[in-house]
Amino acid sequence: MEPMPASPGSRPDPAKSTPFTPLSFQLVLLRRMADHNPDLVEAARHQLGVSITEMREANARWQAMTRSPKARGAASRYRSVLGPPSDTVRRQVGDLSCEALLWPVPLWPDLRFEILLAPNGAVWNEWLVRAPGAPPPALRTLADLAPWSCTVDEVARAFAPARPMEGTAPTRWGLAFSGTDEDGQVRSCVAEFTWGLLQRVALRD
Known part of the structure; x- marks a missing residue:
């Protein structure tokens, strides 16, 4: 049968x-x-x-x-998918000391995918950052803010003071800041990021 x-x-x-x-x-x-x-x-x-x-x-x-x-927990899931992190460093975020785990991302060789672990082991941030030792881009005017060219931290430092804004969806962030356009005029802007990488910049005025 x-x-x-x-x-x-x-x-x-x-x-x-x-x-x-x-x-x-x-x-x-x-x-x-x-x-x-x-x-x-x-x-x-x-x-x-x-x-x-x-x-x-x-x-x-x-x-x-x-x-x-x-x-499984977020940290275990990332280790399972991405393997052992290429770098493990300590980061101070305000009064909180965190452990940062970083993995290479072949699509963006100068970037790393980073998760930040709170002291209790919980993952409270996960995004793309500049790789250790890789030079950051030169960000002087709004014309330098091309999609995929820079990270949240890099824009926040270059155009300080920048105000964090709630993203429109999970894994998205926003920054409100002022910068100089091609005509030398100072403009108010909002930069939008996905997984920590710049996606677009919109003028507010």
Whole structure:
């Protein structure tokens, strides 16, 4: 007697059986940036050699991983996906001493993906930062603020005082500041970031 075919509910899900890799995580980063810079994301996707469907599937799997009732802690999840961090440093944020774990991101060789761990081990920040030893970009005027060229901290330092603003979605941040435009006029602006990387700058006046 031939064995009965497995029911649909008993078949393994190929997506779940495929390891979630550092490449998959880069696709998650790109998926969140596509709303602001679809052309840059499209070029990066071709550079990685993946399809739009693969990018969407990676993002869907990541969301499922983070929202699952059985999800592991954020720090453990990042270690599982990205491997051991390339750097571990201490960061002082106000009165809080944190441990920062950093991983390389091949799409942006001069950047690192960083998570900040509170003393109790909880992850309270996760974004892209400049790699240790990599020179920051020269940010003098608003014309220097090209998409993907700089991070939250770099814009905040270059155009101090900058006021943090709540992002429009998770993994997004905003900064309100003033800067000089191409005509030498001082303009009020809002810079928008996704995963800590600059996406666009909008004038407020």
